[in-house]
Each structure stands twice: as C-alpha cells, then as structure tokens.
Amino acid sequence: MINKKQYNKMTVINGGHFSDLEGFYEEISQLFMKDEDWKVGTLDGFDDILYGVTTDITWKNSQKSKENLGFDATKEFYENKIRQGKPYNVKLIQQKLKELIDGNGPTLFEILIEIIESHKNITLILD
Helix, strand or coil: CHHHHHCCEEEEEHHHHCCHHHHHHHHHHHHHHCCCCCCCCCHHHHHHHCCCCCEEEEEECCCHHHHHHHHHHHHHHHHHHHHHCCCHHHHHHHHHHHHHHHCCCCCHHHHHHHHHCCCCCCCEEEC
C-alpha cells in the first residue's frame, strides 16, 4: 500500500525531463513512487496512483509535452497496441485510432490531462 503522507502539497512534472510516454512514466514514478518497488507503466497505473492524492501539480514545459505526446506519439501508441493484439481490445483501439485520425480523438497529452483532472483533490497548472 502506498503511504499517502509521502505526497507533497506541490508536485512539479517537468516536461523538459522526458520526450515520450515512457519518459513521462519514469518522471511520475520518481515523483509519486519513490519508496515503492514498482513503477508506473500504463495509463491505468497512472490513474490508480492518483487516487487519494491531494496536491497541486504544476506541469512545467507543458507545451513541449503537448507536442511530444501529440498526434504522432498517440498514433504510434495505438498502432503498437494493435500490432501486439491480446490482451488489448483491438477493435476498441482501432476505433480510437480512427477517431484520432479523423480529428475527434484525444492525444496522449490530452488523455493524461483528463486523468489528472478526473481527480478532484488535484489542481493542475500548465506552465
């Protein structure tokens, strides 16, 4: 179990520290999982570690992250999951990829923002 007291009231995600989703997971693991023996490695895992957390998150260099985790990275993310097949729901991922290409689906950056904003005890500041 994660000790919720370890979390600061102010957390800084630095977009200058990473340029892809794996780097983002590494950054998040350093910030929220210092004393744990596992690291964040999925969107669901990122969402899970935010439950019960109360903090202000400032995302520095967020414009860089928005570009790095934009359309191209998201397209590649979905294509990799489709190639892998099981355990992924390929039909669902193909639909998400189609929505992205059609301009209606969120990018990885937007998905990460949605995850953070879904937690009411977290205030997000894009810097």
